[in-house]
Amino acid sequence: DAGVIQSPRHEVTEMGQEVTLRCKPISGHNSLFWYRQTMMRGLELLIYFNNNVPIDDSGMPEDRFSAKMPNASFSTLKIQPSEPRDSAVYFCASSHGVSNQPQHFGDGTRLSIL
Amino acid sequence: RKEVEQDPGPFNVPEGATVAFNCTYSNSASQSFFWYRQDCRKEPKLLMSVYSSGNEDGRFTAQLNRASQYISLLIRDSKLSDSATYLCVSGNQFYFGTGTSLTVIP
Numbered sequence: 001d002a003g004v005i006q007s008p009r010h011e012v013t014e015m016g017q018e019v020t021l022r023c024k025p026i027s028g029h030n031s032l033f034w035y036r037q038t039m040m041r042g043l044e045l046l047i048y049f050n051n052n053v054p055i056d057d058s059g060m061p062e063d064r065f066s067a068k069m070p071n072a073s074f075s076t077l078k079i080q081p082s083e084p085r086d087s088a089v090y091f092c093a094s095s096h097g098v099s100n101q102p103q104h105f106g107d108g109t110r111l112s113i114l
Numbered sequence: 115r116k117e118v119e120q121d122p123g124p125f126n127v128p129e130g131a132t133v134a135f136n137c138t139y140s141n142s143a144s145q146s147f148f149w150y151r152q153d154c155r156k157e158p159k160l161l162m163s164v165y166s167s168g169n170e171d172g173r174f175t176a177q178l179n180r181a182s183q184y185i186s187l188l189i190r191d192s193k194l195s196d197s198a199t200y201l202c203v204s205g206n207q208f209y210f211g212t213g214t215s216l217t218v219i220p
Contacts, residue, residue, distance in 0.1 A: 033208060035210075042210065042211075042212040042213065043158070043201065043210040043212075043213075045208045045209060045210075048208065091157060091158070098206075099145075099146075099205060099206040100145055100146040100165070100205040100206055101205065102148050102160045102163055102205075103148075103160075103208075104160070105157040105158050105159070106157060107156075107157055108157050
């Protein structure tokens with residue numbers, strides 16, 4: 001069975017550029033989560049969707065960050081404009097239902113903003 | 115916001131030892147918890163689910179203490195391959211602890 005698929009695996013870009021991260025959840029999962037992981041702050045929830053609807057975006061750090069889920073099999077996380085402090089590993093995860101279900105993570109996108 | 119807190123360690127233990135980690139949580143309404151294992155430069159992977167008082171899977175035992183609001187992970191007969199970071203999370207809060215680093219030494 002295919003797991004959560006994220007792309008790209010690595011992204012290196014200059015500050016000010018737009019960055020788009022992509023995620024395909026596990027088929028049949030109706031909840032999708034975006035996380036950011038850094039050494040300093042650990043694994044932080046940015047936003048999560050249930051049935052393609054954003055439920056909680058309180059973790060999105062700034063207006064420069066936006067996320068969409070146009071359908072059940074695709075989501076994007078966009079940063080515009082990017083800044084060096086956005087450098088981190090961004091994980092997407094999906095689960096059956098929102099509460100009390102384990103999440104399954106993608107391989108992550110390693111983002112470096114120069 | 116620290117919904118879940120863990121001792122970051124590191125825990126350095128010899129092969130064959132028994133080691134336990136605790137994870138405290140602040141929301142008494144939390145109904146489920148999960149332990150994840152994360153290897154260096156990899157994604158978190160589900161290790162154990164805890165829905166009631168506890169769960170056991172081979173060398174791994176997870177227990178939930180609702181009165182004191184903590185969950186624990188016990189690893190018996192540690193293997194070198196158990197070296198990783200162990201993360202806990204509340205099932206209805208989605209806030210992960212910062213993780214506990216374990217190194218099993220030959």
